[in-house]
Each structure stands twice: as structure tokens, then as C-alpha cells.
Amino acid sequence: MEEVTNVTEYQEIAKKKLPKMAYDYYASGAEDQWTLAENRNAFSRILFRPRILIDVSKIDMTTTVLGFKISMPIMIAPTAFQKMAHPEGEYATARAASAAGTIMTLSSWATSSVEEVASTGPGIRFFQLYVYKDRNVVAQLVRRAERAGFKAIALTVDTPRLGRREADIKNRFVLPPFLTLKNFEGLNLGKMDQANDSGLASYVAGQIDRTLSWKDVQWLQTITSMPILVKGVLTAEDARLAVQAGAAGIIVSNHGARQLDYVPATISALEEVVKGAQGRIPVFLDGGVRRGTDVFKALALGASGIFIGRPVVFALAAEGEAGVKKVLQMLRDEFELTMALSGCRSLKEITRNHIVTDWDTPRAALPAPRL
Numbered sequence: 001m002e003e004v005t006n007v008t009e010y011q012e013i014a015k016k017k018l019p020k021m022a023y024d025y026y027a028s029g030a031e032d033q034w035t036l037a038e039n040r041n042a043f044s045r046i047l048f049r050p051r052i053l054i055d056v057s058k059i060d061m062t063t064t065v066l067g068f069k070i071s072m073p074i075m076i077a078p079t080a081f082q083k084m085a086h087p088e089g090e091y092a093t094a095r096a097a098s099a100a101g102t103i104m105t106l107s108s109w110a111t112s113s114v115e116e117v118a119s120t121g122p123g124i125r126f127f128q129l130y131v132y133k134d135r136n137v138v139a140q141l142v143r144r145a146e147r148a149g150f151k152a153i154a155l156t157v158d159t160p161r162l163g164r165r166e167a168d169i170k171n172r173f174v175l176p177p178f179l180t181l182k183n184f185e186g187l188n189l190g191k192m193d194q195a196n197d198s199g200l201a202s203y204v205a206g207q208i209d210r211t212l213s214w215k216d217v218q219w220l221q222t223i224t225s226m227p228i229l230v231k232g233v234l235t236a237e238d239a240r241l242a243v244q245a246g247a248a249g250i251i252v253s254n255h256g257a258r259q260l261d262y263v264p265a266t267i268s269a270l271e272e273v274v275k276g277a278q279g280r281i282p283v284f285l286d287g288g289v290r291r292g293t294d295v296f297k298a299l300a301l302g303a304s305g306i307f308i309g310r311p312v313v314f315a316l317a318a319e320g321e322a323g324v325k326k327v328l329q330m331l332r333d334e335f336e337l338t339m340a341l342s343g344c345r346s347l348k349e350i351t352r353n354h355i356v357t358d359w360d361t362p363r364a365a366l367p368a369p370r371l
Contacts, residue, residue: 004318004326004330005330006290006291006330006334007290007291007311007315007327007330007331008290008311010311010314010315010317010318010319010323010327011027011310011314013314013317013318014026014085014313014314014315014317014318015027017317017318018084018085018317020171021171021173022081022084022085022176023317024167024168024170024171024173025081025084025165025167025168025171025173026079026084026085026310026313026314026317027167027310028165028166028167028168028258029165029256029257029258029261030163030164030165030257030258030259030260030261031163031164031166031261032261032262033257033261034261034262035254035257035260035261035262035263035264035265036256036257036258038257038264038265038268039254039256039257039265039266039267039287039288040265040288040290041265042264042265042267042268042288043265043267043288043289043290043291043293043294043297045357045358046267046297046301046355046356046357046358047355047356047357048293048296048338048342048354048355048356049353049354049355049356050341050342050343050354051342051343051344051354052343053343054343054344054345055345056339056340056343056344056345058345059336059339059340059344059345059346060345060346060347061073061332061335061336061339061347063304063305063347065103065282065284065304065305066151066152066227066229066248066249066282068103068124068151070101070102070103070124070305071100071101071102071332072100072101072102072332072335073295073299073303073304073305073306073335073347074102074289074295074305074306074308074328074331074332074335075097075102075103075104075105075284075305075306075307075308076093076097076102076103076104076105076307076308076309076312076324076328077105077286077307077308077309077312078105078106078107078108078110078128078154078156078309079107079309079310079312079313080107080108080109080110080111081107081109081110081111081175081179082107082110082111082112082313082316083111083112083179084111084175084176084179085313085314085316085317086316086317086320088316088320088321089110089111089112089316090106090110090111090112090116090117091112091116091117091120092316092320092321092324093312093316093321093324094106094117094120094121094123094125095120095121095123095321096321096324096325096328097123097125097324097328098120098121098122098123099325100325100328100329100332102124102328103124103125103126104117104123104124104125104126105125105126105127105128105154105307106125106126106127106128106145106150107128108127108128108129108130108141108156108181108183109130109181109183110181110182110183111175111179111180111181111182112182113144113182113183113185114127114141114144114145114148114150114183115144115148116182117148118148118149118150124151125149125150125151126150126151126152126153126154126229127142127145127150127152127153127154127226128153128154128155128156128231129141129142129153129154129155129156129220130156130159130208131155131208131209131212131216132207132208132209133207133208133209135209137184137187139223140187141183141184142220142223142224142226143223143224144183145226146224146225146226150226151226151227152226152227152228152229152248153220153224153226153227153228153229154229154231154251155217155220155228155229155230155231156231156232156255157212157230157231157232157233158231158232158253158254158255158259158260159204159208159232159255159259160208160209160210160212161204161205161208161210162200162204162205162208162259163255163258163259163260163261165258168200173200174200214241214244214245217230217242217245217246217247218245218246221246227248227249228246228247228248229247229248229249229250229251229284230242230245230247230249230250230251231250231251231253231286232251232253232254232255232259233250233251233252233253233273234252234253234254234263234264234266234269234273235269235272235273235276236272236273236275236276237276238273238276239272239273239274239275239276239277239283240276240277240278242277242281243277243278243280243281247281248281249281249282249283249284249304250273250277250281250282250283250284251283251284251285251286251307252266252269252270252273252283252284252285252286252287252303253266253285253286253287254266254269254287256286256287256309256310257287265287265288266285266286266287266288267285267287267288267294267297267298267301268359270283270285270298270301270302270303271301271302274301274302274303275302282304282305283302283303283304284303284304284305284306284307285298285303285305285306285307286306286307286308286309287309289306289307289308289311289331290311291331291334292330292331292332292333292334292335292336292337292338293334293335293338294306295331295334295335295338296335296338296339296342296344296350296354297355299347299350300350300351300352300354300355301352301355301357302352308327308331311327311331312324312327315327342354
């Protein structure tokens, strides 16, 4: 195989290797897929204002997330059904994250259980949660994640119903027969039936609780000591409500552009959400990150870190655990280079002044300083 030099190249390799139904499931967005393209395009409208003649011989990318020290502000987002991409699935992803010294978030709809992922060895892991109609199922799952050593809950709040993903409808998407939703296997909820359109959409309609509200963020805090990240916030109003509800953090997310089409790119919504949180809780971002430059731009706009989803799945399909390790390493190297070339030696030195966006007011022309 030709040398992979950037993260996006894995998508083309994955497309050749995966069955069409699996690739389309991972790659597609909702309806017109406008937001899917915009998640990437919006990054290209942010430019750098690099500072020069700064000693960047030593660069520190370490940070803490909810009190856990990690090697870089690049973490792994929850993505479902990873064994559709590679037989090792979530095991490979967990080991790669651990080797990179960063956090993996396991999807509720993983094809490996919380206990199985915990058995892969040490590592800081978060658990992404969908709230089912049967709250006993939710409570059981949260307790299992806590017992298995998971450190936080990422509560997905943008999916009272599944977005209209037309590729899945065309393909009549359903999990391959040899795979199950491992966390729900013992609860008779591990299988997804064939449907006239998307088997996943039918499953969600049957199981996921549409009454989910801010009260439930508080309810979750009564059944677990794990901190709760609210995943799926796009507005300042909801950021303020997340703080009031006792959330430990926010993930600015549009579900990889798979839910409501024509919402802004997450990078475009980020600054508004950061202002809404008023520094009281950390704000993270997922969606569209494919370069170390993207990571820098997110941090300059106030994010405390980012999560990557599709790059992990495509690299997993292409090269298994080695692919996921390589994606993390490539993003890390690019991010470090961006910091050096922008004149930043640590994350706290990355500021809003290091970038200019297409929504900024034009800067007044300042007289050149005298040397």
C-alpha cells in the first residue's frame, strides 16, 4: 500500500475495502449532506495569524480533561459498530488510544461490551450514552460502565429520533448477522431487525426515549458518580442550561452531520457555546477535524480539546489498530508543527489572536512598530 501521509487518505482505502452498506453507514450524513460538507469547509475559512521569532524548540501538548492528564488535546469520539470496519473493532481502538496516551469514548452501540473493552488493558475511557425508554436498562448500563472503570459519561442529547440518512434507507442498513450491540445482548436489545428502510432508524424509534429533557441530566447524576458531558450542544442558550443542570462539560457536536441537516458546522458554533458556558465548564468539539491545523483552530476559538470519529473508523478499516495509531500520530505531529509555526509553546499560549475568521470584523490597519 502507498504511504499514507494524511488522515483523509484513509477514507478512500476504507471505501475500497468495506462492503458498500458499511462504508455508506460510516461516511454519509443526513438528507442533502450540506452540514456534512460544511463541517469541513468551515475550517477552511479560518486563517492563521502566526507569531514569529519565538523559541519553539520545546513544545508541550499535554492537557487535563476532567482531571485526567492526557498527552494531547486530541481524543476519540464514540462511533458505533466498529467491528463492521475490522474484526478487532473497539479492542483495536481502545489499545491505540491507550498507546497514544489519550481518551477513547465507547459508543453505547459498540460491537464490544464495556467489560470487553476494559479487558484490553489500562486507559482512560469515557462511555457515550443513549437514553432508552426503559430507564432500568440505562441505570444498569451506567453502573456496568462505572464498574468497568470508565471515567465519564458522554450523554448524547441530539437524537430523540434518528436523522434521515438516505444512504442507509437505500441500503436497508442492518447490522451484519454475526454482530450484535454487545452492551445490550443480555437485555434482549442486542439485535437489529431488517426493516423496509433503515434497520437502525426502526431500532431507534422503538427504543430511544423521546421525552429526554434537562431533568434527565440531573437524574443521571443521582445514579452515578461519573461526571457527565452533554454531547450535541450548538447554542449559547443550551450551554447555559447545561451549566445549570450540573454538566461537567459540553461537547459541541452535530452528530457528524447525521441528525439535522443545515445546522452550522461545529467549528462555526463553537465560539457561541464557549461564551455561553462562561468558563464555568470545559467545552470540547467533534465534527470535521482532519488536520492538526483544525485542532489548533478549535483551541484558538476556546475548545479545551477535540474528538475525532470518522478518521478512526476509516483507519481501522484500512489497517486495524496500526491505522488508528497512525491517525493519532499524524494529527499529533501536524498539531505540534502548527503550534511551532504559530509561535506557541504550550496550549495556554494558543489564543484567539492567532486566527482570523470570516465572521470577524475587519481589523483596523495599525501603524507598523518601529524597530
